[in-house]
Amino acid sequence: MTREITHFINGEHVKGTSGRFSDVFDPNTGEVQARTPLATAEEVARAVKSAEEAQHEWQDVNPQRRARVLFAFKSLVESHMEELAELLSSEHGKVVADSRGDVQRGLEVIEFACGIPHLQKGEYTDSAGPGIDVYSMRQPLGVGAGITPFNFPAMIPMWMFGMAIATGNAFILKPSEKDPSVPMRLAELFIEAGGPKGLLNVVHGDKEAVDAILENETIKAVSFVGSSDIAHYIYSKGTANNKRVQAMGGAKNHGIIMPDADMDQVVKDLVGSAYGSAGERCMALPVAVPVGKDTADELVERMMAEIPKLRIGVSTDKDAHYGPVVSAAHKQKIESYIKMGVDEGADLLADGRGFTLQGHEDGFFVGPTLFDNVTPDMQSYKEEIFGPVLQIVRADDLEEAARLPSEHQYGNGVAIFTRNGLAAREFAAKVNVGMVGINVPIPVPVSYHSFGGWKRSAFGDTNQYGMDGVRFWTKVKTVTQRWPSGDIGDQAFVIPTFQ
Structure with a gap:
């Protein structure tokens, strides 16, 4: 009997309701081994609502406690490495050794994200003016989304949700419908690691689900990896809907x-x-x-x-x-x-x-x-x-x-x-x-630098992971403060010059 994939919403497996499915093949035999449900806009909205509710509390969790959840997640993924690699190979077709590399390169970004207590620090200037201090803070955007390709079903989702969640956001993942089981397993392990229910949701789908993500007002940022034509579409439509978008496209290296x-x-x-x-x-x-x-x-x-x-x-x-x-x-x-x-x-x-x-x-x-x-x-x-x-x-x-x-x-x-x-x-x-x-044939940068191409290989102003990941998934708030010791008189009518 053909296995039926589910969505993962609010920490639970949820059956699709659209009645539309995409086949998941065993590339080694050509046989259909599972069916992936293709979500409706309503199902996407349900996942977003769950994420929004979870994010309100998560953003107030201090960064070292967020890091502890990611440390626990990293440990669980490592202990399930063989299971994940074999599952990945069964749907994608790449050899198991290559699948292990897929998982490991994603984990390296999780490791980087575990340093979020340092990475998310703001800046402070003492005495920028008479009795005036200026400081900035990096705050989460709210709910983000990632749309990921079939060729790296472990690595690229972890590139995205690792940085987004570390910085205090909730996340909607729409993985490729061709090999959806590893992203689902990663979401399960995140809950097992102590992640709050609803913080990481997985919704499968095609263009209907993608458009629902791009049109949902609660989603503030979208990260994408795939073909250039679709990357351009996502960047154009996402930014038109006032979202922050990074969209990585094709290549000819x-x-x-x-x-x-x-x-x-x-x-x-x-x-x-x-x-x-x-x-x-x-x-x-x-x-x-x-x-x-x-x-x-x-x-x-x-x-x-x-x-x-x-x-x-x-x-x-x-x-x-x-x-x-x-x-x-x-x-x-x-x-x-x-x-x-x-x-x-x-x-x-x-x-x-x-x-x-x-x-x-x-x-x-x-x-x-x-x-x-x-x-x-x-x-x-x-x-x-x-x-x-x-x-x-x-x-x-x-x-x-x-x-x-x-x-x-x-x-x-x-x-x-x-x-x-x-x-x-x-x-x-x-x-x-x-x-x-x-003298390096595949120059994928390490996790503490960043990944991103030029021209039709990338749309948007920031790269994947590294400090660009921190910048993409946060917004800067700058505070100018003064604690006067007496009457400020006419100074209230003059723009501060800090001289």
């Missing part, structure tokens, strides 16, 4: 390979970053840019030798390098991009279409694909493929290579591989991209 690069390390890093997690990462490295013909020819030769060594398997296969993609529709989309590349004239060196795994012929598997002689005018280069496809774009020199990521519509991440410190330093300073790796 480039890896610049200089002639002096350590080619052994480059090949290892490219294989992992282009094909790991079946390429379903916004920080994957799907474009390699070798500088010079000799560099390009060597790269192609080495990649063609490495690709046959890749093991594609079910998500529970401990020896597999990557597993299936999330859905049949996504598999079809990836394969359509491969066909597009062929039609546009790129050289297809390794074709992942038609890959099947014995015993799992109906699974959503795509083999590793490699293109050479891709050019910037090709549509397959301009768009995000989000699959195990690596495109090689050849460049004659570093200037030409650096223009590719700088001029691309996306500006999420970029990497350069070189032994030349000066070239790397100048590249990092000048490239028009938000996150840069130097």
